[in-house]
Amino acid sequence: MASRVRRKLSTRTATVASILIGVVWTIPTFGLFISSWRPEEEIKTNGWWKAFGDPALTLDNYQQVVFGTSGASGRLASYFVNSVVISVPAVLFSVCLAAMAAYALSWVDFRGRDWIFIGVFVLQIVPLQVALIPLLQLLGPAIGWGGGFFAAWVAHTCFGLPFGVFLLHNFMSEVPKTISESVRIDGGTHATTFRRIVIPLVAPALASLTIFQFLWIWNDLLVALVFTSGPNTRPLTVRLAELAGTRGNEWQRLTSGAFVSMVIPLVVFLTLQRYFVRGLLTGGVKG
Template structure:
């Protein structure tokens, strides 16, 4: 009886969570006349309009925006993982002065509301000459994701037995060799899980791109969807189609690497 109630409750939660996505999918397949005249907007479409997807792709220049998003997302994720793995390695295994203070700085950076940093980041990007450039968005994504990534990887590295490092030091391995040949292979599941999270967050970012990018040729797909919004009336069916197109890539990435994601979440949960 308990198991039946549990699965029933879990199924209801999943259906509630999927409801906005299902409604968006239905909306993307409807005509504007049906959207305006039909009161039950959550019902399936009476006539499927697949041309909404081609309209969204052509009118919003989604191909260019997809390329821009990849140019921003991939270096941001790789850079954040590389720098955070170095920082996590130092904080996990080196007992130096103010190490806990440094860790608290990383953790404290995650607690600052990002709305407070909009104007300083905007002014800093202009003064550094990286405003309205790929480099500006990439650097700030790396900087703002560094705290969480370092804290995440540091906790995983703490689960590695210290005897492995002692044996490597006795064999003559230097610190960078220990990091490259011992630590990185052991934390690959954790980095894979973290990489999936970071890819999803940066791909779906809207605010920082809006603040740091002005030219249309540098805009990611989240900003490109705004081009589908009309001056007097919005084509909700085309906007829904564009949103689903933008959501396909992170969904595919998660499905392809979900095994590594689950492994990364469970690494270190059981000792021995």
């Protein structure tokens, strides 16, 4: 099956179609990039494609958006740091907990295991919007959180666990159980099997889950609005929404601000893309 799929994806027609799709998909991002460098009077009077005939580029847009101090500017530097502080721990928590839970549900034999997995699967169907306020009311008084980073970490971890457990369980359940028996014969434990055997084998799946979780958390707006408050904790997405609402006619700032928010996700995806593709092929092609 793997060779048949490879042959179909390697034909000239598939290659041309892939190139066309990639070009069409990239045009809006390219136009956003060009617009973010254009002066205010240029971007408000003609399209971004006019920059090729009469190039007039400036760094003022990025300077005003990132380092500006006035209320009209973006002041995205601090919000950028907030996004990093929220995203990195939330991704680590959700991926690590999902990996341990998926291992227990696929390798550890205990009563009620199948029912727990069914419950995890059902939790993916619950809309995020329905669970936001109940989670805030349930956990807020119990642990006394405010609108800070800890609240965002817990919220993103809770909402990301069902999908993470389901995804990793599908990969871990395909690993031969004879490996665990060999480890036990040598005196190893479940911790040894998980750390030295299973994790290296499902590394592509972990990379895929990391990309999914990071992109979702970095681009999230709804959870950030509910579980964070004030400029000291709110991420980039909240500030960009404010700019779009209050400064909607300042296109040069919106374009540069949007591209600033895209930098880190692009770096993460380009860094882990080979593991991402390997994880998709591992889960979709057998034999």
